[in-house]
Amino acid sequence: MSAITYKTSGVDIAEANVFVRAIQKDIAGTLSPSVIRYKGAFGSLFALGARKYKDPVLVSSTDGVGTKLLVAQAAGKHDTVGIDLVAMNVNDVLCAGAKPLFFLDYIACGKLKTKVLKVVVKGITDGCKMAGCALVGGETAEMPGMYAADDYDLAGFAVGVVEKDKIINGARIQAGDQVIGLPSSGPHSNGYSLIRKVFSLSEQKKFAPELLKPTRIYVREVLPLVRRFPPKGPSGEIKGIAHITGGAFYEKLTKVLPPGKCFAMNKGSWPVPKIFQIIQKKGTIDDYEMFRTFNMGIGLAIIVAARDVAAVRTFLRRQKTGHYLIGEVINDKKNKVIFN
Numbered sequence: 001m002s003a004i005t006y007k008t009s010g011v012d013i014a015e016a017n018v019f020v021r022a023i024q025k026d027i028a029g030t031l032s033p034s035v036i037r038y039k040g041a042f043g044s045l046f047a048l049g050a051r052k053y054k055d056p057v058l059v060s061s062t063d064g065v066g067t068k069l070l071v072a073q074a075a076g077k078h079d080t081v082g083i084d085l086v087a088m089n090v091n092d093v094l095c096a097g098a099k100p101l102f103f104l105d106y107i108a109c110g111k112l113k114t115k116v117l118k119v120v121v122k123g124i125t126d127g128c129k130m131a132g133c134a135l136v137g138g139e140t141a142e143m144p145g146m147y148a149a150d151d152y153d154l155a156g157f158a159v160g161v162v163e164k165d166k167i168i169n170g171a172r173i174q175a176g177d178q179v180i181g182l183p184s185s186g187p188h189s190n191g192y193s194l195i196r197k198v199f200s201l202s203e204q205k206k207f208a209p210e211l212l213k214p215t216r217i218y219v220r221e222v223l224p225l226v227r228r229f230p231p232k233g234p235s236g237e238i239k240g241i242a243h244i245t246g247g248a249f250y251e252k253l254t255k256v257l258p259p260g261k262c263f264a265m266n267k268g269s270w271p272v273p274k275i276f277q278i279i280q281k282k283g284t285i286d287d288y289e290m291f292r293t294f295n296m297g298i299g300l301a302i303i304v305a306a307r308d309v310a311a312v313r314t315f316l317r318r319q320k321t322g323h324y325l326i327g328e329v330i331n332d333k334k335n336k337v338i339f340n
Contacts, residue, residue: 010144012112019114019140026125030135035102044136046102048161055164061092064155067192068212073150074201075208078116081154082123083130084189087215088245089158090131091300094219095241095256097168097226098160100133106155107140110147117152123214124156130217133158166230170240170256170303177239178309179263179327180316181270182222184299188215190246191293198283210275218300221321228315229308236308244295251292253301254336262332265339270324272297291339298326 006013031037036045050056065084072081082105090100105124107117117140128135147153187195192211199207222241229236240256253263276297280290290296304312309325316323332338 010111011142015112015114016140016142019112019117022114022118023121023125026122027135030125030128030133032134035134035136044102044104046134046136046159048101053161053163056161057098057164057167059093059096059098059160059162060158061089062155062157063088063092064153065189067196068187068189069153070196071192071204071208071211074204075212077208077212078119079123080212080214082120082125083127083214083217085124085154085156086127086131086133086158087217088189089156090127090133090160091215091218091243092245093158093160094222095168095243096160096162097166097230097238097241098162099223100131100158100160100219102134102136102159103128103131104136104157105138106157107138107152108143108147109140109152110142110144111149112140112142113150120152120154127214127217131219133160166226168226168231168238168241171258172231172237173239173256173258173261173303173329175261175329175331176306177303177329178306178325179265179329180302180304180309180312181298181324181326182218182300182302183216183270183322183324184244184273184295184297185216186210186213186273186275188245188295188299190248190295194283194285194293195279198279198285207275207278210273216299221316221319222300222302224319225302225312225315229304229312236304236311238302238304238312240303242301242303244298244301248293248295249291249337256303257329257336260331260333262330262335263327263337264330265327265337267339269326270297287339298324301326303329
């Protein structure tokens with residue numbers, strides 16, 4: 001009987017080293033002068049440059065891609081899920097008005113397949129470039145017995161920074177404020193367990209071009225907006241930002257509301273992408289479940305005072321950022337969101 005090794009147990013350290021070397025060029029493309037690198041470091045180092053800030057606050061988020069990965073596996077398409085991973089985290093950080101600084105990823109797999117995972121990491125680095133943040137580190141864990149040979153899972157962690165007096169937290173939201181919605185690119189990275197229940201495996205492959213569109217990253221459009229309209233700004237302010245992810249309008253949109261306030265949403269005020277219509281019809285899903293599970297075409301919601309709507313919309317138009325006026329805030333102690 002031959003000796004048992006880590007490799008015969010299912011973990012190939014040599015292949016892991018090949019994978020790490022293969023992704024270095026893509027990672028290097030995300031780095032900034034703030035990233036401090038030296039040989040032998042066990043942790044990632046990032047120089048905040050505190051002189052740039054008066055009272056900096058770090059904002060962090062961690063999230064994954066969920067069962068959208070199973071659709072990617074079924075379709076054999078892995079180039080967008082890395083963007084999803086970054087988007088789910090940096091968009092959350094953005095909701096506080098923070099600029100994403102750096103990102104770390106965690107990849108778990110049954111067997112390390114360099115060809116596939118290199119494509120996944122390329123998506124992560126692409127997402128980091130879109131968000132203007134550095135991919136400073138990560139972990140790839142080969143876990144035979146925990147995952148099947150072709151399976152992998154993703155998790156990410158993002159850190160951003162915002163001045164303490166410019167944190168956007170929804171506290172100043174009041175009745176009469178308006179909701180501006182920025183379009184999503186599709187289901188983003190939520191509701192895929194329901195999608196896979198509705199669609200057969202062959203249908204998942206058929207609709208893969210729509211289902212695997214990467215989650216939209218809003219950093220480039222929204223950061224200039226919050227700088228132009230900071231909290232208590234003399235010419236208007238962004239009062240709240242909600243990333244419409246799991247729980248959608250009933251959970252994530254309402255997260256920014258002060259007590260006693262409610263969102264009155266106008267259903268027909270934005271176009272619902274066809275993929276949601278197909279899902280709803282085939283699954284005979286009611287409206288409540290759809291708006292509680294999916295973003296329905298709105299990926300990010302921005303709350304502003306009625307007097308500031310024109311200025312904010314003008315700014316967005318100048319940036320060529322598509323948007324819709326989709327609702328308003330009302331007084332209501334019983335409900336948090338209603339649809340008209």
